[in-house]
Amino acid sequence: MTQTIVVVGGALLDRGRLLAARRSAPPELAGRWELPGGKVEPGESPEHALARELREELGVTVEPVGRVPGEWPLKPGYVLRVWTARLLAGVPEPLEDHDELRWLTPEEIWDVDWLDQDVAAVEAVLAEWRPTEGVPGRACSS
Numbered sequence: 001m002t003q004t005i006v007v008v009g010g011a012l013l014d015r016g017r018l019l020a021a022r023r024s025a026p027p028e029l030a031g032r033w034e035l036p037g038g039k040v041e042p043g044e045s046p047e048h049a050l051a052r053e054l055r056e057e058l059g060v061t062v063e064p065v066g067r068v069p070g071e072w073p074l075k076p077g078y079v080l081r082v083w084t085a086r087l088l089a090g091v092p093e094p095l096e097d098h099d100e101l102r103w104l105t106p107e108e109i110w111d112v113d114w115l116d117q118d119v120a121a122v123e124a125v126l127a128e129w130r131p132t133e134g135v136p137g138r139a140c141s142s
């Protein structure tokens with residue numbers, strides 16, 4: 001039986017902005033924008049995969065915060081699931097898979113050409129996002 005491959009996308013939120021990344025490869029995706037992330041490896045948790053991918057691709061340390069409800073089909077056999085994440089250390093740089101990064105406010109979110117398959121996922125992030133309240137999904141401490 002072929003298993004569906006889960007791709008984790010990171011909705012990295014910092015100071016009221018969301019990080020978008022422009023893919024540099026493969027050719028059919030290059031130039032379009034996505035949530036940075038990558039494939040969950042066998043036996044790996046999605047949260048671990050997210051932290052690993054963002055360290056490899058962007059050179060930053062992040063804390064996964066919460067899953068954004070939903071699941072979005074990518075190419076056949078692949079689905080996208082999204083976690084919000086908080087930046088703990090580092091300044092994101094396009095080290096791997098991307099050639100440009102942009103921090104977007106909610107008003108700027110549609111200024112970039114998101115991959116078609118990411119549009120619904122970004123809408124779901126936006127629906128949960130309250131910039132003044134910090135990172136969505138984060139447990140409130142009383």
Ligand SMILES: Nc1nc2c([nH]c(=O)n2[C@H]2C[C@H](O)[C@@H](COP(=O)(O)OP(=O)(O)OP(=O)(O)O)O2)c(=O)[nH]1
Pocket residue numbers: 007008009029034035036037038039040053074075078080097115117118
């Ligand atoms: N990371 C990410 N990948 C996406 C998104 N939307 C989308 O269609 N994809 C596609 C691109 C790739 O075909 C696949 C993810 O693979 P990847 O190349 O980013 O993952 P990876 O780092 O684990 O891959 P690899 O280079 O190790 O093979 O999903 C998205 O928002 N984020």
